[in-house]
Structure formats: C-alpha cells, structure tokens
Amino acid sequence: MTEIRRVAMVSLHTSPLDQPGTGDAGGMNVYVVEVARRLAARGIEVDIFTRATSSILDPVMPLCDGVQVTNVHAGPFEGLTKEQLPGQLCVFAREVLRAEAAQPLGHYDVVHSHYWLSGQVGALARDRWGVPLVHSMHTMAKVKNEALAEGDTPEPAERLIGEEQVVEAADVLIANTDLEAKQLINLYDAEAGRVEVVHPGVDATVFRPQDQAAARASLGIPADAHVLLFAGRIQPLKAPDVLLHATAELLRRRPEVRSRLVVPIVGGPSGSGLERPTALANLADELGITDVVRFVPPVPQDELAAWYAAATLVAVPSYNESFGLVAVEAQASGAPVVAAAVGGLTTVVRDGRSGLLVPTHDAVDWARALESVVMDPAHRDRLAAGALEQARLFSWDATAAQTLGVYERAGSLMREAVAG
Incomplete structure (x- = not known):
C-alpha cells in the first residue's frame, strides 16, 4: 500500500483562487479546492499548479494550512482563451518540473490532474517523477459534441485527441458518476479496471437551510x-x-x-x-x-x-x-x-x-x-x-476519503505494471 504524504494537483486552465461563476471558473474550481482542503485535514500536503493570469499574483500562495497554489508563468497573463492554451503546455510543464526539481527526491507521491490540458502535463510529470497519475476529466469533448446547444461551437479535434491520450496515460481515472464511467469506457476505450467512481460533495456548513x-x-x-x-x-x-x-x-x-x-x-x-x-x-x-x-x-x-x-x-x-x-x-x-x-x-x-x-x-x-x-x-x-x-448522500469528506483510496490503488497498479 502506497503511503500518500504529498499530492501534486494540476489545474492548468483555471485557478482554484478564481471566483466560480465567470470565465472558465466553475464547479471544477470548487472541486479542486474542497478536495485539497479535506486531504490537508487528513495531514496530506497538497500543491496545486495553475497558470498565472496576473502579474500581481505571488509565485506561491497559501490556500489553507497544508495547501498552496503555485502560479506558473506560461504565456501572457491575460487574453488567452482556453482554445489557445495548448500552445503553452510545454512552457507550463517545464515550470512544473522545475518546481519539483528544487525539492528532495521523491517529493510527491501522486499527480492528480483536472481537465485534459492538465492531464497532458500530468502524464509528463508522472513519467519524470515515477509516481502514479490520477486524472479527473470533469467534462468530455465527445459527450459535449453529442448534445450541443443551438449555436454552440463543437469541441475541436485537438481536444478529442488530447483526451484520448490522457485516458490512455492515466493509471486511474476518476469519474463523477456511473454514467461518466460508462462514457469513459464506451467513448474513450478506457479500461474498466482503471476507472473509479467518486461522487463530488457539498459543504453543508455553507449550503444549509436558512430562513x-x-x-x-x-x-x-x-x-x-x-x-x-x-x-x-x-x-x-x-x-x-x-x-x-x-x-x-x-x-x-x-x-x-x-x-x-x-x-x-x-x-x-x-x-x-x-x-x-x-x-x-x-x-x-x-x-x-x-x-x-x-x-x-x-x-x-x-x-x-x-x-x-x-x-x-x-x-x-x-x-x-x-x-x-x-x-x-x-x-x-x-x-x-x-x-x-x-x-x-x-x-x-x-x-x-x-x-x-x-x-x-x-x-x-x-x-x-x-x-x-x-x-x-x-x-x-x-x-x-x-x-x-x-x-445528505454527498459529502466532501467522503469524496476526499475515496479519492485518497484511489491514490493508493493507483500506486499499487503502477508498481504492478513496472513489475510485470
């Protein structure tokens, strides 16, 4: 069983520090923040790597005890759309690897990437660091393109190919629901044994009945x-x-x-x-x-x-x-x-x-x-x-506990693959 002490989370295209509800910030931002906080409460250190979108941001910013956000300089601070971000993948990945290189050998125990752009970086980090890659899709181009809103723009082939590469590279894929797990298997040929269902949660201290x-x-x-x-x-x-x-x-x-x-x-x-x-x-x-x-x-x-x-x-x-x-x-x-x-x-x-x-x-x-x-x-x-x-069926504490179990299983799968 792999002991998880430090997690590198990658959230390239949207920062956990951003206000959900505008730009590209939404449910994924909430997910990253809440899971990181709950992992930290269990004594696990979490470093979140995201792309810097302002020159006034400090290179490293604390989110809470045990969680810090590293603002990676990759491309112009403003004016880049999500569709233009693939051009910054190499620079972003280089800076993530450089940040880890400044730490003692074996600093991270697992990489958890969010969205396909982050998965591309996560796959490289996994190979360089010799640690398992856990990936959460959050949204999938093939699913979106099957049910486009009128006037909406289909996701490009670049993303389709990128998602397929990440699915193949990840040691374990986290699906939010049983339906998403089936979509990963049926649309992306993911191995069923490498897909784990972990429901997101809700913060009942914030979202609760009020007068x-x-x-x-x-x-x-x-x-x-x-x-x-x-x-x-x-x-x-x-x-x-x-x-x-x-x-x-x-x-x-x-x-x-x-x-x-x-x-x-x-x-x-x-x-x-x-x-x-x-x-x-x-x-x-x-x-x-x-x-x-x-x-x-x-x-x-x-x-x-x-x-x-x-x-x-x-x-x-x-x-x-x-x-x-x-x-x-x-x-x-x-x-x-x-x-x-x-x-x-x-x-x-x-x-x-x-x-x-x-x-x-x-x-x-x-x-x-x-x-x-x-x-x-x-x-x-x-x-x-x-x-x-x-x-009451959904709790961020339960999400974090199950996610930790996924990290441990990903480490076991990676060791088995190396031994085999």
Whole structure:
C-alpha cells in the first residue's frame, strides 16, 4: 500500500483562487479546492499548479494550512482563451518540473490532474517523477459534441485527441458518476479496471437551510415572490436561455403570477458565451420578460447560499453536466431543483422526490415543470424535504476519503505494471 504524504494537483486552465461563476471558473474550481482542503485535514500536503493570469499574483500562495497554489508563468497573463492554451503546455510543464526539481527526491507521491490540458502535463510529470497519475476529466469533448446547444461551437479535434491520450496515460481515472464511467469506457476505450467512481460533495456548513424570508429580505426580494433561480456560467452549454423561454411560456399560461415572479440569473459570461455577452439580456427583452429577470454578477459562496435559500426552485437546464454541483448545493439549501435529465444530473436529482427531471429542453415542457412547483405549495414543500434528504448522500469528506483510496490503488497498479 502506497503511503500518500504529498499530492501534486494540476489545474492548468483555471485557478482554484478564481471566483466560480465567470470565465472558465466553475464547479471544477470548487472541486479542486474542497478536495485539497479535506486531504490537508487528513495531514496530506497538497500543491496545486495553475497558470498565472496576473502579474500581481505571488509565485506561491497559501490556500489553507497544508495547501498552496503555485502560479506558473506560461504565456501572457491575460487574453488567452482556453482554445489557445495548448500552445503553452510545454512552457507550463517545464515550470512544473522545475518546481519539483528544487525539492528532495521523491517529493510527491501522486499527480492528480483536472481537465485534459492538465492531464497532458500530468502524464509528463508522472513519467519524470515515477509516481502514479490520477486524472479527473470533469467534462468530455465527445459527450459535449453529442448534445450541443443551438449555436454552440463543437469541441475541436485537438481536444478529442488530447483526451484520448490522457485516458490512455492515466493509471486511474476518476469519474463523477456511473454514467461518466460508462462514457469513459464506451467513448474513450478506457479500461474498466482503471476507472473509479467518486461522487463530488457539498459543504453543508455553507449550503444549509436558512430562513427564506430573511434570505429574501437580504437580497431585496419580496417575501411572497415566486423565485426561479439560475446559478452558473452564462454559456450555451448551461442553457440559461431555456429558463427564459420557459418563463415566457409560464407567463403565457399563468399571466396572474407576473407581479410576483422573479427570475435571478446569477453568474457571468463564459466559454462561447463571451462572444455575445449581452445575448441573454437581449433575449429577455425580445421575450418581453425584462421586468421579471434580474442579472446578478458571480457571488461568493455564502451569498450564493442566500440565493438558494431565497429560491422557490433552482433551474439547471444544462445540455450536459458531468455531475451538477449547483443542483447538490441547492438541494442542501432546501431548494427543489428542476433539471434537465442529462449526465450527472440524473444521479444528483431524484425525480419526483428532490426535484423534477425534464427529458427535453422544450419551453413548453419546462414551463409545465416550473408551473407544477410554483402553483402547488404543498408539492414544493414535499420536494424541498426530499431535496434535503438527497443532499445528505454527498459529502466532501467522503469524496476526499475515496479519492485518497484511489491514490493508493493507483500506486499499487503502477508498481504492478513496472513489475510485470
């Protein structure tokens, strides 16, 4: 059994120090931070390597006791899109190897890379350091390309090839759900024996039931409002436009709710959404619902928790989610979730018990689902109780404990491969 003392995490394209909800920062950022913190609480040192995006950042910054972030200089600090980052892989990898070379021999016991770009660097580090590589995909190009939102840009062949290389190189792949594990095996030819399912978690000290009236008062929302909340990055994949179309349809069906309806969109443009940063606001105007829609910039977790507490329901209409942290956080806050029946959301949300799963992205279907919650308070209360029960299945402490077990197993697999 491999004793894990130090972990090198690689998160090249987005820093754990960034505010989730804008740019490329999202659920993966939360995942990296929470797992690193929980590992550190178990006495394991974690170094997170990410690309520096500002000249004012210190080369090494503490995240918490036992966790530090190394800001690697690779390319210009600003102006690089995720699609341009492959050109900086060599420089980034060189600097990661250089940082390790300054440490005593055998400094790290495992490399854990996040997203395919980091996996390319992780594979090189694994070979140079003689330690196992554990990789988390977080999203997969082949899955995304199978369910593109209208007007979204397909992932390029460069990423497809890169992901295949990382899948082949990794000693163990961590999947968020059983469905993701099957996708790795069926779409990427991953060996079933090298895929482990570890669910992400939720911080129940932050996302917990709160007094709804107090939460609404703090956010300037009327106490009797019907609050249909979207939280996340504004891009076609996350499909906030589906919620806006459904809202317009709901108002067509139930015009009497207009005076009480509030639809907050909490988040910032990201991905291909950066190409048309005003598109969602323009859509709200075209649909004639600007009076009920509120656009709110990304907020810290404690404020996000207040938005969940204030919500009548939380909508997650994504075209795909490897897991769906927003859905777990909302449920832990006692908010029912209306989600698309895709990807990890089918694991996170228990249809009819903690929320509703909508099998399409059609506005009429979504309006019916929203209406069933808004117009039936008893139904909403039953779902809210089920949401709390469902959220108890997910814990970052459990995620970290299982991840540590994966690290140990990866070390055993690597030794067996060398011996064989």
